[in-house]
Amino acid sequence: MGTNLQYPLNHIKFDGNGLLPAIIQNDQSKDVLMLAYMDAEALEKTIETGETWFWSRSRQTLWHKGETSGNVQRVIEMRYDCDGDALLVLVAPAGPACHTGESTCFFRLLE
Amino acid sequence: MGTNLQYPLNHIKFDGNGLLPAIIQNDQSKDVLMLAYMDAEALEKTIETGETWFWSRSRQTLWHKGETSGNVQRVIEMRYDCDGDALLVLVAPAGPACHTGESTCFFRLLE
Numbered sequence: 001m002g003t004n005l006q007y008p009l010n011h012i013k014f015d016g017n018g019l020l021p022a023i024i025q026n027d028q029s030k031d032v033l034m035l036a037y038m039d040a041e042a043l044e045k046t047i048e049t050g051e052t053w054f055w056s057r058s059r060q061t062l063w064h065k066g067e068t069s070g071n072v073q074r075v076i077e078m079r080y081d082c083d084g085d086a087l088l089v090l091v092a093p094a095g096p097a098c099h100t101g102e103s104t105c106f107f108r109l110l111e
Numbered sequence: 112m113g114t115n116l117q118y119p120l121n122h123i124k125f126d127g128n129g130l131l132p133a134i135i136q137n138d139q140s141k142d143v144l145m146l147a148y149m150d151a152e153a154l155e156k157t158i159e160t161g162e163t164w165f166w167s168r169s170r171q172t173l174w175h176k177g178e179t180s181g182n183v184q185r186v187i188e189m190r191y192d193c194d195g196d197a198l199l200v201l202v203a204p205a206g207p208a209c210h211t212g213e214s215t216c217f218f219r220l221l222e
Contacts, residue, residue: 008221023134023143030141032134035197077220082209087144088217098193106199110119110189 012082014040019055020087024097026104027076027090033097036065036104038087050075052089071095123149130166131198135208137215138187138201144208145216149175149198161186163200182206211214 002040014020026033036054038046042062044074045053050065052073056063059083080087098105125131130148135190137144147165149157153173156164162176163184168173177183184202209216 008219011219012221013215021132021146023146025143031144032136032199035132035134035192040160052188075143079217080219081146082218082222083216086217088143093124102193105192105194106190106197107193108119108122108191110123110191110198 006084008080009043012043012080012087013042013083013085019057019086022052022054022087022089024052024073024089024091025111027092032106033073033091033103043087046075046089047078052091066094069095069099071097073097119191120154122193123154123198124194124196126196130168131196133163133165133198133200134186135163135200135202138203140183143217144184144202144204144214154198157186157200158189163202177205180206180210182208184208 013022018039022036022038024033024036037057039055039109042053042055050066052075054063054065071094075089075091077088077090096103123131129150133147135144135147148168150166153164153166163176163186165174165176173200182205184204186200186202188201189198207214
């Protein structure tokens with residue numbers, strides 16, 4: 001993808017590390033499932049395949065969500081915010097989003 | 112707040128810039144309204160006041176959401192994710208979240 005981004009992708013701003021935060025939301029329940037990061041390649045693969053891909057900051061590698069667990073996330077809709085520096089991805093998940101087995105990574109109450 | 116974080120706040124990990132991404136979701140409609148960043152002081156003030164505070168990266172200042180527009184966000188519930196490096200804040204908004212006047216900052220469709 002690199003420098004030849006087409007509209008509206010040319011409105012998307014990656015941060016200094018080349019990453020873009022992506023909020024993943026269940027299209028049916030509207031539960032927020034996770035926050036993960038896409039680099040340009042992950043965004044390209046997400047658009048091409050219709051399933052979510054991310055950049056794993058801990059493993060420093062491209063990551064197809066569900067590639068080991070089978071819990072892929074089918075993309076229903078992608079939105080970007082007014083600043084173009086965050087994505088909202090509505091998905092149909094094949095299973096739990098969280099590696100703990102919880103449906104959402106946000107299963108802990110802060111207060 | 113600094114180094115004396117109490118449980119469960121001691122499970123929260125700020126990034127290298129001292130920031131934590133916070134997903135703001137409408138508690139009633141479940142619409143995702145915005146993604147913004149909190150530093151420790153913003154998180155402390157959010158908890159103390161029951162309204163959202165952020166760190167503005169563009170203005171490099173603490174920011175009480177709605178302080179000029181009146182569109183404050185009353186906090187209903189706060190959650191943190193499995194890695195402790197992202198927040199989900201469910202709010203009752205007094206008005207539109209976006210400076211454009213749209214109810215959500217994610218009003219643009221990517222595809």
